[in-house]
Amino acid sequence: MGFAKGRYLLMFLCVQLVVMALLYREGYRKRMSYFFGILYKGGAPSAAGTAVGAHLNSSQPGDVYANLSRILKPSHGAQELPKCPKTSPLLGGPFRVTFPATLTMDDIVKKNPYVTEGGRYRPPDCISSHKTAVIIPHRNREVHLKYLLYYMHPFLQRQQLNYGIYIIHQAGNYTFNRAKLLNVGFKEAMKEEDWDCMFFHDVDLIPEDDRNIYTCDKFPKHASIAMDKFLYKLPYKSYFGGVSALTPEQYMKMNGFPNNYWGWGGEDDDIAVRVALGGMLISRPSVLHGRYKMIKHGHDKGNEQNPKRFNLLAKTRRTWKQDGMNSLEYNLLAKEHLPLYTNITVDIGFDNMPKRPS
Numbered sequence: 001m002g003f004a005k006g007r008y009l010l011m012f013l014c015v016q017l018v019v020m021a022l023l024y025r026e027g028y029r030k031r032m033s034y035f036f037g038i039l040y041k042g043g044a045p046s047a048a049g050t051a052v053g054a055h056l057n058s059s060q061p062g063d064v065y066a067n068l069s070r071i072l073k074p075s076h077g078a079q080e081l082p083k084c085p086k087t088s089p090l091l092g093g094p095f096r097v098t099f100p101a102t103l104t105m106d107d108i109v110k111k112n113p114y115v116t117e118g119g120r121y122r123p124p125d126c127i128s129s130h131k132t133a134v135i136i137p138h139r140n141r142e143v144h145l146k147y148l149l150y151y152m153h154p155f156l157q158r159q160q161l162n163y164g165i166y167i168i169h170q171a172g173n174y175t176f177n178r179a180k181l182l183n184v185g186f187k188e189a190m191k192e193e194d195w196d197c198m199f200f201h202d203v204d205l206i207p208e209d210d211r212n213i214y215t216c217d218k219f220p221k222h223a224s225i226a227m228d229k230f231l232y233k234l235p236y237k238s239y240f241g242g243v244s245a246l247t248p249e250q251y252m253k254m255n256g257f258p259n260n261y262w263g264w265g266g267e268d269d270d271i272a273v274r275v276a277l278g279g280m281l282i283s284r285p286s287v288l289h290g291r292y293k294m295i296k297h298g299h300d301k302g303n304e305q306n307p308k309r310f311n312l313l314a315k316t317r318r319t320w321k322q323d324g325m326n327s328l329e330y331n332l333l334a335k336e337h338l339p340l341y342t343n344i345t346v347d348i349g350f351d352n353m354p355k356r357p358s
């Protein structure tokens, strides 16, 4: 009896040890410092984690605009600016995402005094080593766009990036084509600036944590890995929809994105296949950081499910080298540098367009 009891006790202790080791690997230290943070809260508010911003150690998500008042324009000349630190001191971790009905574009302009025409920004107090363009395909989603801009600007400023925001607006009423609009966005944005990272961003996805850094990785990055709609986990392993990021080199290596997915679905899966065909892997942020809230909306007219998506996807291996950046055709209708973004209006044609004679 006594021997059996001892054996159980030993087994129990072993299990405890394994659990503790696992917890340690999964950021046990972070959790410990969080608890110490709570302990210290009453006495010395700055005792825990001053290095990374105002409320990183608080369990309460903060205001996305909270740290921006710390950005100050130095009075001396621009040449003397130091390099921005490796980790931005303006980061605050999770922030609150709500959708106030009274918000106007004008409010957003006022809250972002350092954003210049075309939705451009560079830190006024240091030289950023990152140049990120955010490309957002769009049609008839003005309300979503307003909320995305409200959060995106302070989010990127907290990361001390040199950035620009591009809205690619599909003209006309023909079926929506997300991937082709992204190709147009890439081409037009690169004409303006030598961006080193492109973020391809759905208009209805709001990031919830500024430690989800909008810079590129060694491999194409899928950033929206924990969306509220999918209960903060991936819907399936190769999912590449929502928000992704590629360097221009990675993008060209896979001949950009497909041009022939008209309507909802499949184009993101095609892009994931292209990443592999281009000889690359998929990089992802931590599931704690790659969190997004989706703005709820009804069915989009003009973006019905694409019945051809299964056939197209089955052929990607044979078509990717002919269809993509090297076959992209469109008509640029307008380019406006608005206060919060560059607005690109484009005619991308329609399905089964007759090919131009070459």
Ligand code: BGN
Binding pocket: 235, 241, 264, 265, 266, 267, 268, 269, 309, 310, 313
């Ligand atoms: C998948 C869609 C994706 C979409 C995700 C999440 C297809 C192709 C089927 C062969 N893929 O099912 O495009 O992003 O769901 O909604 O429909």
